[in-house]
Each structure stands twice: as C-alpha cells, then as structure tokens.
Amino acid sequence: MTKASSRARHAAGDASSSNQSNSPKKELKSGSQVFCEVLENEGVDILFGYPGGVVLPVFDALMDSKIKVVTPRHEQGGTHMADAYARASGKVGVVLVTSGPGATNTVTGLATAHMDSIPMVAITGQVRTPLIGNDAFQEADTTGITRPVTKHNYIVKNPKDLARILHEAFHVARTGRPGPVLVDLPVDIATARLHYEPGEAVMDLPGYRVRQTGHMRQIVKAAEALNAAERPVIYAGGGVILGGAWAELNNLVQKANVPITTTLLGLGGFDENDPKSLQMLGMHGTAYANFAVQECDLLVAIGARFDDRITGDLSRFAPKAKVVHIDIDPTSISKSVKVDIPVVGGAKEILTEMVNHIEHRDRAAWFGQINEWKRKYPLIYDNEGSSIRPQYVIEEVCRQTRGQAIVCTGVGQHQMWTAQFYRFSRPRHFISSGGLGTMGFGLPAAIGAQVACPDATVVDFDGDSSFSMTLNELPTAVEHGLPIKVCLLNNGYMGMVRQWQELFYKRRYSSSSLKQPSFAAVAEAFGAVGITAKTKDEVPGAIERMLAEKTCCVVDFHVEREENVWPMVATGKSLQEMDGLPTVDVERLA
Amino acid sequence: MKRTLSALVQNKPGVLAHVAQMFAARSFNIDSLAVGRTEDPNLSRMTIVVVGDDATIEQVRKQLSKIVPVVKVYDFTGESLVERDLMLIKVAFPPEKRMEIQAIVEMFQAKVVDIGSKFVMVEVTGPEEKIEAFINVCRPYGVKDVVRTGQIAMPRHPQRPRDNSHDAK
Ligand SMILES: Cc1cc2nc3c(=O)[nH]c(=O)nc-3n(C[C@H](O)[C@H](O)[C@H](O)COP(=O)(O)OP(=O)(O)OC[C@H]3O[C@@H](n4cnc5c(N)ncnc54)[C@H](O)[C@@H]3O)c2cc1C
Ligand SMILES: Cc1ncc(C[n+]2csc(CCOP(=O)(O)OP(=O)(O)O)c2C)c(N)n1
Ligand SMILES: [Mg+2]
Numbered sequence: 001m002t003k004a005s006s007r008a009r010h011a012a013g014d015a016s017s018s019n020q021s022n023s024p025k026k027e028l029k030s031g032s033q034v035f036c037e038v039l040e041n042e043g044v045d046i047l048f049g050y051p052g053g054v055v056l057p058v059f060d061a062l063m064d065s066k067i068k069v070v071t072p073r074h075e076q077g078g079t080h081m082a083d084a085y086a087r088a089s090g091k092v093g094v095v096l097v098t099s100g101p102g103a104t105n106t107v108t109g110l111a112t113a114h115m116d117s118i119p120m121v122a123i124t125g126q127v128r129t130p131l132i133g134n135d136a137f138q139e140a141d142t143t144g145i146t147r148p149v150t151k152h153n154y155i156v157k158n159p160k161d162l163a164r165i166l167h168e169a170f171h172v173a174r175t176g177r178p179g180p181v182l183v184d185l186p187v188d189i190a191t192a193r194l195h196y197e198p199g200e201a202v203m204d205l206p207g208y209r210v211r212q213t214g215h216m217r218q219i220v221k222a223a224e225a226l227n228a229a230e231r232p233v234i235y236a237g238g239g240v241i242l243g244g245a246w247a248e249l250n251n252l253v254q255k256a257n258v259p260i261t262t263t264l265l266g267l268g269g270f271d272e273n274d275p276k277s278l279q280m281l282g283m284h285g286t287a288y289a290n291f292a293v294q295e296c297d298l299l300v301a302i303g304a305r306f307d308d309r310i311t312g313d314l315s316r317f318a319p320k321a322k323v324v325h326i327d328i329d330p331t332s333i334s335k336s337v338k339v340d341i342p343v344v345g346g347a348k349e350i351l352t353e354m355v356n357h358i359e360h361r362d363r364a365a366w367f368g369q370i371n372e373w374k375r376k377y378p379l380i381y382d383n384e385g386s387s388i389r390p391q392y393v394i395e396e397v398c399r400q401t402r403g404q405a406i407v408c409t410g411v412g413q414h415q416m417w418t419a420q421f422y423r424f425s426r427p428r429h430f431i432s433s434g435g436l437g438t439m440g441f442g443l444p445a446a447i448g449a450q451v452a453c454p455d456a457t458v459v460d461f462d463g464d465s466s467f468s469m470t471l472n473e474l475p476t477a478v479e480h481g482l483p484i485k486v487c488l489l490n491n492g493y494m495g496m497v498r499q500w501q502e503l504f505y506k507r508r509y510s511s512s513s514l515k516q517p518s519f520a521a522v523a524e525a526f527g528a529v530g531i532t533a534k535t536k537d538e539v540p541g542a543i544e545r546m547l548a549e550k551t552c553c554v555v556d557f558h559v560e561r562e563e564n565v566w567p568m569v570a571t572g573k574s575l576q577e578m579d580g581l582p583t584v585d586v587e588r589l590a
Numbered sequence: 591m592k593r594t595l596s597a598l599v600q601n602k603p604g605v606l607a608h609v610a611q612m613f614a615a616r617s618f619n620i621d622s623l624a625v626g627r628t629e630d631p632n633l634s635r636m637t638i639v640v641v642g643d644d645a646t647i648e649q650v651r652k653q654l655s656k657i658v659p660v661v662k663v664y665d666f667t668g669e670s671l672v673e674r675d676l677m678l679i680k681v682a683f684p685p686e687k688r689m690e691i692q693a694i695v696e697m698f699q700a701k702v703v704d705i706g707s708k709f710v711m712v713e714v715t716g717p718e719e720k721i722e723a724f725i726n727v728c729r730p731y732g733v734k735d736v737v738r739t740g741q742i743a744m745p746r747h748p749q750r751p752r753d754n755s756h757d758a759k
Binding site: 143144147148151152153154155157172204205206207208329330331334335 | 599600603604607608611615645648649652653655656657658659660661662
C-alpha cells in the first residue's frame with residue numbers, strides 16, 4: 001500500500017542549493033512560473049492549451065518554459081487530444097483552458113476520459129478569488145460542474161497551496177484507477193508571488209490509498225481455480241493496458257493455456273493473431289467469444305468492469321461460471337456481476353505473482369469446441385459487387401499497415417467494424433471512446449496520439465457524422481505537420497442510429513441522415529490532402545496514397561449506405577442470443 | 591433497511607459537495623446526514639444513515655472510501671451503538687393542555703427551552719424511535735415546527751475500521 005502523504009515527487013529538487021526551508025533569501029516566483037516548474041517536474045513536455053483572459057499570465061510564463069503548447073481549435077478538441085496523448089503514451093495528458101466557456105467546453109472531454117479511466121490533468125482559469133460567487137465576467141462554477149466527471153478536482157484558494165495541489169493532481173490522476181483531475185486556478189493565484197522549491201510541496205492525501213499488490217491468499221485461490229477449470233475463459237479489459245500488464249497477461253495465457261477475449265478497451269492487450277484469442281466479446285463481439293463466456297466454467301476478469309455492453313441480460317450472463325475478478329478498484333468488484341474470488345490490486349503485480357502458481361493444462365476438448373465455433377461463425381461480410389464495404393476498407397488498411405498503426409475512431413458502426421476487422425496485436429494502439437461513446441473523439445484523438453508518437457502511423461477510422469462534430473481540428477493537424485490519416489467510412493447516415501431504427505423502429509429513419517459536404521474539398525480548404533473513393537477497386541490505391549502522404553490526409557470512402565454491424569446481441573438478450581450470424585456456406589467462403 | 595456509516599473526512603473545501611454529489615449521482619438514498627468537527631482540527635466526521643440492502647451498503651461504503659478527501663469509513667452494521675438525534679419541536683400550548691404536555695415532556699426526559707403565548711419549544715434527544723414517538727404523541731396538540739440534527743452514532747466498544755485491506759482507491 002502506497003501511503004500518499006509522502007513527499008511530492010520531484011526531478012530537479014535535491015540538486016538545488018536552497019533546499020533548506022530557512023534559507024535566507026529565497027527567490028520569489030510568480031504563481032505562473034511555479035505552475036510551469038511543477039509541470040516540468042512532473043515530466044510534462046507538451047500540453048494542449050487554449051488561452052483566454054484569466055490564463056494569460058500562465059500562457060505568458062509558458063513561453064519561457066520547456067513545455068511546448070499545442071493549440072486546438074476548440075477546448076473539447078484539446079481535451080480529447082490530452083486524453084489520447086495519455087492513451088497512446090501512458091503518460092498524463094495535460095489540457096489548459098480559460099474560465100467560463102473555456103472550462104465548460106472541456107466537460108465532454110473530461111467525461112470521456114473519466115468513463116475510460118484515462119490519466120489527465122485539466123487546468124482551468126478562474127476569476128480572481130474575491131470575485132468568485134459574484135457572477136463575474138466569464139465565471140462558472142467549474143469545480144461544481146466537473147465534480148461528477150473527474151476523479152477529483154480542486155480550486156486553489158491560497159498561493160501557498162498551488163504547488164502541493166498541482167503535485168497531488170498528477171499523483172491522483174496517474175495512480176490507482178487512473179482518471180482526470182481538474183485544478184481550477186484563479187488568476188490572482190497565477191500572479192501571486194510565492195516561494196517554490198521542488199520537493200517542498202508535501203502532498204496531503206491521508207485518505208488516498210492505492211493497493212497495488214494483491215492479497216496473496218486471493219491470488220493463490222484464483223490460480224487454483226484456474227488450474228482446476230476445464231473450460232476457463234479470460235476476459236481482459238482496459239485495466240490491462242492502463243496497468244501496463246500485457247506481457248504478464250500473455251505469460252498467464254500461454255502458461256495456463258486458456259482462451260482469452262478482450263473488451264473494446266482491452267483491444268491490443270493481447271495479440272489477436274494468437275490462436276488463443278477470441279477477439280472482442282459483447283454486443284458486437286464475436287460469436288465464439290460470447291459462446292465461450294456463456295459456456296465457460298470459470299471466468300477470469302482482469303481489469304474489466306462488466307459493462308452492460310458485454311454482459312447482455314445480467315441474470316443470464318456466464319451462467320455456468322465461477323467468477324474471478326482482478327481489479328484495482330474495489331468499487332468495480334461485485335458492482336453488477338457477483339464475484340466469487342475478488343483480487344484487489346494492480347493487474348501487473350497480481351499476474352506476475354499468479355503465474356507462479358499456474359499449471360499448464362491441455363484442455364483439448366474445450367479448444368476443440370472453440371475452434372468449431374470459430375469455423376462455423378467467423379466474422380464475415382459480403383464483399384461482392386463494386387460498392388465499397390466499410391469492413392473491406394478496414395481490412396485493407398490493416399493489411400497495408402501490417403496491423404501496426406495506432407488506430408483511433410469516432411463512435412458508431414465504423415467504430416465496431418474497426419474493433420472487429422482491424423487485428424490488434426499491440427497495446428496502446430487502439431484509441432476509442434468506450435464508456436461515454438463520444439462522437440467527435442476520433443480526429444482530436446488522432447492528433448493527440450500523433451503528438452505522443454511522432455513516428456507512428458496514426459489512422460482515424462471515422463464516421464461522417466462523428467467527423468462532422470470536430471473536423472474543425474483539421475487545421476490543428478496541418479499547422480503542426482501531423483501526418484494523420486483520416487479514413488472516413490462515409491455512409492451518409494448516423495449509421496448506428498439508422499441500424500437501430502431499421503431493426504427496432506420499422507425503418508423510420510428519423511433525423512439520422514445528414515447532407516454531407518465534399519469532405520475531400522473541406523480537407524483541401526483546411527490545407528490537408530483530400531481524396532475521394534467511390535468504388536471498391538479504388539480502395540487499395542487510395543490507401544496507398546494516404547499512407548504515403550507526409551501531411552494530414554482525409555480519404556472520403558463512399559461506402560455501402562445501409563450496411564449493418566453483425567453479429568449483434570440486442571438489448572435485453574442474453575449473450576449467446578446473437579442476431580446476424582453467418583447462414584452462408586462458410587466452408588465455401590474459406 | 592437503515593444502516594449507519596461514519597466517515598472521517600479531511601476538513602477541506604468541497605468535501606461535503608463531493609459526498610453529496612456521489613450519493614445523488616449513484617442514486618443512493620440518504621436518510622440523514624450529520625457533519626461536525628472532531629478532536630482533530632484537520633478532520634470532520636460525517637454520520638450518514640443510508641437505506642439499502644447489503645449489496646447497496648457495500649457499494650456505498652466502497653464509493654465513499656474512493657472519494658479522495660475521505661480518510662476512513664466505518665460501517666456500524668451489527669455494532670452495539672449509542673445513537674442520538676437532537677430535535678427542537680414547537681407544540682401548541684393552550685392553557686387547558688399545559689399539564690398534559692408538561693407530563694409528556696417529563697416522561698420523555700425532554701426539556702422545555704422556550705415558552706411563547708401559543709407555543710412551547712421542547713428539546714428532545716435520543717435514538718430515532720424516541721424522537722419519532724415524541725412527535726407522534728405531540729401531533730394531536732398541534733406541531734408547528736420540527737428541526738432535527740440527523741443521527742450521530744458512536745460504537746460502545748472501541749472500533750477499528752472494517753478491514754479495508756481489500757480496498758484502495
Ligand atoms: C457503440 C458502442 C458499442 C460498444 N460495444 C461494445 C462491445 O460489443 N463489446 C465491448 O467490450 N465493449 C463495447 N463498447 C464499450 C463499452 O461501452 C465499455 O466502454 C467497455 O466494454 C469497457 O471496457 P472495460 O470493461 O475493459 O472497462 P474500462 O472502462 O477500461 O475499465 C477498466 C477497469 O480496469 C480497472 N483497472 C484500471 N487500472 C487497473 C490496473 N492497473 N490493474 C487492474 N485493474 C485496473 C478499473 O478499475 C476498471 O474496472 C461499446 C461502446 C460503444 C460506444
Ligand atoms: C456526441 C454524441 N451524440 C450522439 C450520439 C449517439 N450516436 C451514437 S452512434 C451515432 C451515429 C454515428 O454516425 P457516424 O459517425 O456517421 O458513424 P456510423 O455509425 O455511420 O459509422 C449517434 C448519433 C453519440 N454517441 N455521441
Ligand atoms: Mg455515418
């Protein structure tokens with residue numbers, strides 16, 4: 001257990017000469033300078049920031065610091081960028097905005113990060129402390145508004161608290177179950193004169209305890225249950241990625257010899273090309289993953305939270321299984337599904353220990369059954385005709401990028417097809433809003449990911465409607481020379497909405513189609529490269545061109561308009577009750 | 591079922607808002623909430639009476655512990671407790687009923703704290719049932735106003751926080 005009342009972490013502190021607190025002439029610095037120093041000491045070298053009245057002193061100080069600033073076109077975009085920067089790099093993402101409208105514009109981004117447990121620090125400007133509560137110009141009750149969508153938030157009311165609070169914010173954001181932390185910074189704090197020596201800001205978090213190592217007895221129990229199981233399944237989630245536990249997970253899977261499925265947010269936590277992979281489970285998961293969960297005698301959940309998108313009807317979820325749950329957050333345990341063997345702690349630490357107690361089992365019958373499901377119910381789509389199938393675009397991009405791209409998405413059908421048809425083999429390579437399902441996440445996320453990983457190929461599979469929500473960030477990518485690749489799977493619909501209307505509302509397509517512009521022309525107007533592809537045979541060439549581009553590139557694929565995402569577990573159904581399973585002769589297709 | 595939780599929290603701005611917000615956001619039912627200082631100036635204590643089944647209370651306890659400035663959470667379920675609520679109540683006080691009301695006040699070991707021309711103000715402390723009983727008895731005479739603190743509680747035996755070793759944030 002890490003008692004967090006320890007000294008704030010610092011990088012430069014001890015070297016400086018004036019470290020004694022009673023040093024005679026301590027230098028006075030402005031709150032803004034201190035702000036920059038704390039961030040530097042926390043390892044921040046880049047942040048996403050949009051200025052305004054009350055944060056001008058901070059932006060001014062940033063010019064003299066080592067921290068680089070990327071300015072988005074909208075604070076929501078900036079917040080998603082910081083979020084994706086964190087998802088791609090594993091570091092804490094930072095966003096800095098002004099008070100009032102700047103702060104309220106971050107709310108969607110904070111909620112997105114909060115739902116997916118992403119480590120992020122948001123700093124919002126605030127009016128002068130004496131004005132707070134007076135409906136001052138550009139005042140908003142930012143801590144009040146953001147409390148439900150942050151892991152924790154602060155308002156700095158006294159200059160002497162500034163450094164401590166900022167250090168605490170980073171500590172809370174990155175440890176335990178990560179999450180966004182907001183610090184509301186009144187302008188008079190940013191301009192105050194104060195002392196700061198790194199290392200002097202002592203964190204005061206007596207109530208914040210993180211349990212990293214699991215309870216030994218529980219770990220052994222979990223291992224024994226796995227050793228004894230005839231038909232076990234591992235179900236791994238975002239926690240494997242957040243906790244950096246993919247190598248340990250792979251060791252466990254290989255040593256124990258068990259099939260493994262991941263959630264949407266767990267994609268890349270295990271190599272999907274491995275024969276033990278069942279790929280994604282849930283509403284739009286594979287049939288073999290869902291069948292395996294429903295038939296298994298032991299379900300080992302690792303860093304996953306039994307979201308309703310993966311359980312289907314809760315009362316009929318994994319009916320034959322004993323449940324092991326490894327999670328760092330006790331509130332995740334037995335929240336919806338009753339757990340038999342809980343193990344609280346970090347996935348990496350727990351799996352490292354657990355592997356020592358694992359015996360290899362053959363489980364030929366179980367794998368035989370699974371392979372039969374895989375043969376009978378593969379993920380397939382109809383690729384006949386000359387129109388472009390969205391799944392084909394994804395498969396082709398996967399092939400040309402050899403499955404190595406960092407992939408971002410919007411929200412909708414294209415997001416599900418990406419999860420199904422791009423084969424993920426590496427962690428931090430799939431970046432998508434799972435919990436909140438935020439349309440418009442894709443483009444700013446791609447920008448944040450490319451900033452974090454300048455040498456990577458970053459692809460944003462986006463929907464036409466999702467993209468329309470934040471395409472104002474295209475010039476941000478152009479300005480910073482970020483060669484991100486936007487693959488628009490343009491069906492001219494809010495496809496996911498249209499699919500539900502087709503299935504459950506008698507094809508009454510209420511408000512779900514939008515008249516879209518020429519996205520290639522829009523891209524060109526913003527200084528990016530725009531390409532349009534309308535037929536299947538144009539696809540490989542368009543992708544080749546896109547991948548070769550050195551600047552931001554948008555390819556508008558006009559795809560089959562009324563394609564549906566299959567298979568699907570409709571709301572209220574049990575996991576094995578999947579619609580849209582292949583009825584075609586799969587032997588012939590293979 | 592009603593259960594009493596007690597939380598030691600850091601004495602910092604916004605703590606009450608954090609706790610109240612969590613209850614509202616997760617639709618847990620608070621029956622009463624009392625906040626006060628403790629012997630340690632850095633800490634306050636919240637006594638929270640919650641309605642719910644075992645699983646709900648368990649979630650409430652874990653969610654409370656998860657709030658950063660919440661230092662410790664005690665679940666008093668099954669403990670032998672001293673529970674107290676403090677009430678001020680204004681009861682109609684017509685001359686012909688004064689003897690009766692006086693007798694009731696004595697029976698409940700309550701205290702008359704103010705007398706006006708038409709009403710008497712009574713202070714009652716005790717466990718919730720006693721307070722409820724007092725209100726019920728006074729109702730026929732006419733109850734004008736009731737103010738209650740909400741329940742506070744202290745276990746009779748020294749209590750350690752429920753083994754929270756499985757918990758963390
Ligand atoms: C249109 C749409 C459709 C969707 N369909 C599906 C679907 O079919 N299938 C699907 O899976 N999802 C689907 N989702 C996503 C879904 O809504 C959830 O976001 C997702 O299932 C949650 O993933 P998770 O359980 O891995 O949890 P996360 O939100 O990633 O939670 C991580 C868990 O790990 C824990 N954790 C964090 N750090 C650690 C650590 N170091 N060690 C151990 N534990 C840790 C956390 O406490 C938490 O419990 C869909 C989303 C959308 C928008
Ligand atoms: C901000 C936001 N508003 C509304 C929704 C509801 N919603 C979910 S998917 C979807 C349609 C997405 O359309 P598009 O981006 O074109 O993707 P497609 O499904 O067509 O691939 C909508 C409106 C949402 N998830 N997010
Ligand atoms: Mg669409």
